[in-house]
Amino acid sequence: MQILRTERLALREFTPLDARFLLRLVNEPGWLRNINDPGVRNEQDALAWAEGRLFKGYREQGHGFWAMERLADGELVGMCGLFRRPALPEPDIGYALLAAHEGHGYALEAARGCVAHARDVFRWPALMAITALDNPRSVGLLGKLGFVEQARQQIEGYSEPSRVFRLALG
Template sequence: MHILNTERLSLREFTPLDAPFLLRLVNEPGWLRNINDPGVRTQDDALAWAQGRLFTAYRELGHGFWAVERRDDGVLVGMCGLFRRPALPEPDLGYALLAEHEGYGYALEAARGCVAHARERFGWPALMAITAVDNTGSVALLGKLGFVEQAQQQIEGYNEPSRVFRLEL
């Protein structure tokens, strides 16, 4: 299902056909270093991970982490979206790109689209975001979006504390 368009990108729900892409994405060095190791090693693992992490959220919440594609050629570059974490008081903005697509402004563009979607479609008053403590790229991106750092917090599913940010919408 299509979610939103930005100038260069289209965001849509992931499908089971995206399992090979998800397998690659969650095993990228940047994902493993800055997010976590979900233990996904095969396409079947990727499909099971997507079922629990993505597809269920689409059905139950009406939002989640979406596939980010370039509009001009349909190439999948990453994921971006809105998710509710039990440890945070408000929905969370998250994103990740394949390394080969970093440096083109796709993460910022997709994140801006998701922030607008949260405000316009859901009417939420605020968003949260978390990053690894030393993820300077994500800290800079969140700053460009207007997020303000709140604290460091140990979040379930992560080995190290995370930097927690908030944005008034």
């Protein structure tokens, strides 16, 4: 199901047919360095990971991380979306790209669409975001969106503390 559209991207729910892409994405060096190693080593692992991390959120919360599909050719380039993390007081935004698609503005474009969706559709008062301690590209993207760093916090599922950001949407 398509959630939103930007100039060059459609953001849609992932499906089981995306397992091969998810396997590739969560094993990208950037994902492993800046997010975590979810232990996904084959397509069955990817499906199980997607069930717990993506599909469950769609069913229970009505949102989650969505596939970023390039409108020009339908190619999946990454994920971006909105998620509720127990460790944070407000929903957060997250994104990840295949390395081959970095540097083309897709993450910023998708994130802008998600911020607008959070504000205009969900009517949330604020969004949060987390990054690895040493992830200057992500910090720069969040700065372009207007996020302000709040703290450093140990988040469950991450081996090191994260930088925590917030954006008021009101």
